[in-house]
Amino acid sequence: MIPFRLVLQPGIPLHEQVAFAAKKAMMSGRLRPGEPFPSVRTLSRELKIHVNTAQRVVAALTQEGLLEVRPGIGTVVCQPAPARRYDRGRVLGPEVDQLVVEAMKMGLTLEDLQETVEERWRRLQPERAAAKANQP
Template identity: 45%
Template sequence: MLPFSLQLKDGFPVSEQILSAVRKAVLTGQLKEGDLFPSVRSLSQELTISPTTAHKVVSQLKSAGYLVARPGIGMVVGVPDLPNKSERINLLSPACQDLLAQAQELGLDLDDVLTALRNNHRKSS
């Protein structure tokens, strides 16, 4: 079982979706520093993706500081410096694309979506 939430969607690169999900899980505390991370093999099997894609994701997460290799243990979660605001906004991109697609299906425009966001923000504040 994966230690982070992810539902792969068509039309977006799988590796980007996984990277985004892991970054989000670290930033929200779902994944904590020192937590074990799945091996390339188990990541590949769990998500039914190629081992090459899984390896690419793990390498990118490692180079960004989200994963650290621990001899005899494997990969564990690291906590890199917090990304800047534009990088954090980019983490919202998949959700924004889904929201805009749903709005389009409902015949709503951007102003309607912004109104809905403002209304929901007031309710949650």
């Protein structure tokens, strides 16, 4: 079975959605470092997606350092790179800007937005903590 769910959404590239679902699974702990990642052809079959599209997902995740390729074997979830936080605001600046403007547009306060961010953060964290506890 595929280690993540996928609810199709129109207007967003398919390979992006799949890659994001995989990323989300990794961050939440449902896909832990060292575990095997579904093969390109398995992804293609289970998600009813063309092989080329699945390949594009694997390529993207590999380029981001989230997957490691064992030639002839398959791909494996990577150990997270040593946290390099020197930039921070610069990288996800535009994304935060867009979120802030959108929040202001609908009359939210800063506290409202902070609360929403915290809620979505904690929605992923518990599985992460449980995963760490089971593998010391």
